[in-house]
Amino acid sequence: MASARAQQFAHERGSRTPKIYHAFENSRGRAYILDEYIEGVPATEWIKDNKGQLSRLAAEVAKELEKMTLFEVPPDATPGAVGGGVCMHGFFDDVTGAWRLYDSIEHLEKDINKLLRIFKAPSRYRKGVNFSGEKLIFCFSFIDLEKFLVGADGQVYTMDFREACFVPESFMSFTLHWESTGFALPELIAQHLPFPKAKDLETLGYASYLFHICSPPREAMEEWNAKAKPTDRHWSRDDSGILYFA
Numbered sequence: 001m002a003s004a005r006a007q008q009f010a011h012e013r014g015s016r017t018p019k020i021y022h023a024f025e026n027s028r029g030r031a032y033i034l035d036e037y038i039e040g041v042p043a044t045e046w047i048k049d050n051k052g053q054l055s056r057l058a059a060e061v062a063k064e065l066e067k068m069t070l071f072e073v074p075p076d077a078t079p080g081a082v083g084g085g086v087c088m089h090g091f092f093d094d095v096t097g098a099w100r101l102y103d104s105i106e107h108l109e110k111d112i113n114k115l116l117r118i119f120k121a122p123s124r125y126r127k128g129v130n131f132s133g134e135k136l137i138f139c140f141s142f143i144d145l146e147k148f149l150v151g152a153d154g155q156v157y158t159m160d161f162r163e164a165c166f167v168p169e170s171f172m173s174f175t176l177h178w179e180s181t182g183f184a185l186p187e188l189i190a191q192h193l194p195f196p197k198a199k200d201l202e203t204l205g206y207a208s209y210l211f212h213i214c215s216p217p218r219e220a221m222e223e224w225n226a227k228a229k230p231t232d233r234h235w236s237r238d239d240s241g242i243l244y245f246a
Helices: 002-012 043-049 054-069 105-118 170-177 185-190 201-213 218-227
Strands: 020-025 031-035 040-042 136-140 148-151 156-158 164-168 235-237 243-245
Touching: 002 020, 002 031, 002 136, 002 164, 040 043, 043 054, 043 148, 054 136, 054 148, 054 156, 054 185, 105 164, 105 201, 136 170, 164 170, 170 185, 170 201
Parallel strands: none
Antiparallel strands: 020 031, 040 148, 136 164, 148 156, 235 243
């Protein structure tokens, strides 16, 4: 349901994205969303028929993404999903998102730096990250053509908010300057957005690598399981000791 809340949050603040009419979860936690139909062509198809227009498309996408970063964030928001929940951002694991809920930017910063210490990061990364002076922004983090639609009116619409959440500003820099989706879209978009390379970008990149390859520490799993609702996924181990999230 986090993606539905994020989509409606963006729609209500002027983003070109479908309005949500109804959303719910079944007893197994599977989400269903009924939203507005937008006539148009997926950007992946549009670009095939409009070769040479990727830069123009990137500029239009950039306008939408910048608009989202300027949304007023609720005063009680913490790093994570709109309405509460873990961060779903490309910095973290693509399936599970963040290991735990964060109650502040400082909490997130400390968790990243602790990970770097535990896994004895190379010396150039051991200083860790520093988010002091940063504010939370609404960040659409997975910038791929498949997430956008070119409407019949010629406007660009954002269609999938699974990896959109509240994060410090450095995470938008990470999205634009570190991740690659194969279409060079983030690199082209970065030219139009006021998010230069973060001072800790390489350290963030290494920490992201650790978040992707490492199992969460026991304390994080226990904390998550204690707070999770019965319909949420839980960390468990099978009979052979293999960790899974289901």
